[in-house]
Amino acid sequence: MEPRNWQGGADRPRSAGASGSGRVIVIGPYLRMRRGNADAQTDEHVRDFEARLDEAKGLARAIDLEVADALIAPIAQIRPATYLGKGKVEEIIGLVGGNAIELVVMDCALSPIQQRNLEKAWNTKVLDRTGLILEIFGRRAKTKEGALQVELAHLNYQRSRLVRSWTHLERQRGGFGFMGGPGETQIEADRRQIGERIVRLQNELKKVQATRRLHRAGRQRVPYRVVALVGYTNAGKSTLFNRLTRADVQAADMLFATLDPTLRALNLPYGGKAMLSDTVGFISNLPTQLVAAFRATLEEVLEADVILHVRDISHEDAEAQERDVDSVLRQLGINPEDGERIIEVWNKIDRFTPEERENLQNIAARRPADHSCFLVSAATGEGLEALLAGIERRLAATRTTLNLSIDASDGAGISWLHRNAEILDKQLHDGRFDMTVRVDETKREIVVNRFDAVPQAAP
Numbered sequence: 206m207e208p209r210n211w212q213g214g215a216d217r218p219r220s221a222g223a224s225g226s227g228r229v230i231v232i233g234p235y236l237r238m239r240r241g242n243a244d245a246q247t248d249e250h251v252r253d254f255e256a257r258l259d260e261a262k263g264l265a266r267a268i269d270l271e272v273a274d275a276l277i278a279p280i281a282q283i284r285p286a287t288y289l290g291k292g293k294v295e296e297i298i299g300l301v302g303g304n305a306i307e308l309v310v311m312d313c314a315l316s317p318i319q320q321r322n323l324e325k326a327w328n329t330k331v332l333d334r335t336g337l338i339l340e341i342f343g344r345r346a347k348t349k350e351g352a353l354q355v356e357l358a359h360l361n362y363q364r365s366r367l368v369r370s371w372t373h374l375e376r377q378r379g380g381f382g383f384m385g386g387p388g389e390t391q392i393e394a395d396r397r398q399i400g401e402r403i404v405r406l407q408n409e410l411k412k413v414q415a416t417r418r419l420h421r422a423g424r425q426r427v428p429y430r431v432v433a434l435v436g437y438t439n440a441g442k443s444t445l446f447n448r449l450t451r452a453d454v455q456a457a458d459m460l461f462a463t464l465d466p467t468l469r470a471l472n473l474p475y476g477g478k479a480m481l482s483d484t485v486g487f488i489s490n491l492p493t494q495l496v497a498a499f500r501a502t503l504e505e506v507l508e509a510d511v512i513l514h515v516r517d518i519s520h521e522d523a524e525a526q527e528r529d530v531d532s533v534l535r536q537l538g539i540n541p542e543d544g545e546r547i548i549e550v551w552n553k554i555d556r557f558t559p560e561e562r563e564n565l566q567n568i569a570a571r572r573p574a575d576h577s578c579f580l581v582s583a584a585t586g587e588g589l590e591a592l593l594a595g596i597e598r599r600l601a602a603t604r605t606t607l608n609l610s611i612d613a614s615d616g617a618g619i620s621w622l623h624r625n626a627e628i629l630d631k632q633l634h635d636g637r638f639d640m641t642v643r644v645d646e647t648k649r650e651i652v653v654n655r656f657d658a659v660p661q662a663a664p
């Protein structure tokens with residue numbers, strides 16, 4: 206028998222859950238802040254419980270689950286057996302039974318044992334935050350590489366969860382595909398098959414990535430610089446991407462609307478060109494398996510000349526979100542403090558009153574030059590001109606702009622310039638092209654010597 210395939214097939218939910226109307230309860234089992242506890246200052250504690258629960262509900266809705274109920278269950282400590290305390294577990298039995306609930310989402314990371322015990326107690330399926338995020342990613346992945354990576358991350362997660370006593374779920378009909386409960390005899394076979402499938406996926410992934418690397422190498426011969434968007438999910442990256450490139454990428458009030466990276470040409474105000482890359486959003490407690498899995502997908506970001514960190518500055522948790530994004534960047538090997546490379550974009554300023562905006566402007570103005578930020582509204586277009594100029598200034602910092610004149614019949618020279626320089630301006634006068642070009646330091650001398658180019662004063 207085939208191993209259970211979380212992405213579809215025989216194990217796909219047959220119940221209402223399949224059509225996207227699965228009824229769920231979302232539980233926020235959040236650790237209570239303890240006075241005088243040094244840990245109390247960690248992000249985990251500072252973040253507002255309500256906001257965390259809202260985010261978890263948003264995650265459930267992102268895969269079309271119907272949130273029938275949601276509650277915060279503050280806990281003083283994590284119970285090894287059930288995560289929650291006994292009283293809470295019992296209280297929730299009533300909620301599940303009375304509401305025709307098909308799934309309980311626990312907004313935390315559960316051990317396989319905790320998950321199993323809760324499923325037993327509530328007689329329903331239980332999904333933790335990692336499982337939920339994996340499921341969302343599985344549904345969103347559109348490119349082959351994206352799909353392979355998510356499946357790989359999911360299989361790794363699933364393998365750790367194949368425990369014997371899962372038979373209690375076996376009799377339950379119509380659960381969710383990603384949580385299919387294997388029978389006892391099946392577990393060993395499943396485990397082996399999952400292991401084999403993981404190896405196959407890894408090989409396939411290597412091939413896809415090699416092809417992509419070739420494409421990228423091809424692109425690198427064109428002297429375009431890459432500007433990458435990063436940020437918390439729902440911050441407005443795709444909206445900004447569409448505005449800046451006049452593209453039509455899906456932007457939606459939905460967590461993880463974007464999964465696969467997209468590249469488009471970006472025209473800068475002084476004639477420069479770059480490639481803009483839209484990417485997957487980050488989220489707090491992003492499963493480490495997924496960060497690893499997406500490293501390759503985020504290669505555009507790793508190699509970008511400029512990284513735009515888009516922030517929903519109107520969000521109540523904007524600061525905690527910033528820390529989360531910084532921490533993912535660090536996991537990817539990018540220093541979030543690198544002011545040379547990272548530009549902060551404070552988005553959604555249209556949501557503020559004029560006074561609040563002035564206040565924000567003041568805060569922004571007081572930031573040090575190497576940590577400057579731009580206030581924009583991707584929705585209304587406000588502030589985008591300044592942002593574009595800022596991007597171009599940053600990109601131009603390591604390049605020189607030169608003026609030159611070339612005979613219009615010098616086809617080889619003209620094509621060399623197109624391949625090796627950014628052409629900012631090109632005018633035909635009396636059989637010659639007057640050009641303004643921008644080149645890397647490494648090419649500067651060649652252009653000066655070969656075309657008698659002279660430096661242009663900075664714009």
Ligand SMILES: Nc1nc2c(ncn2[C@@H]2O[C@H](COP(=O)(O)OP(=O)(O)OP(=O)(O)O)[C@@H](O)[C@H]2O)c(=O)[nH]1
Nearest residue numbers: 439440441442443444457458461462463486583584
């Ligand atoms: N008011 C306001 N809403 C905005 C602005 N920018 C984006 N939004 C809204 O915010 C929501 C999320 O926007 P997206 O562009 O999809 O966000 P994203 O960062 O690409 O999100 P993911 O792809 O999920 O990571 C959408 O409902 C947008 O319409 C803005 O400047 N002002």
Ligand SMILES: [Mg+2]
Nearest residue numbers: 442443462463
């Ligand atoms: Mg997006």
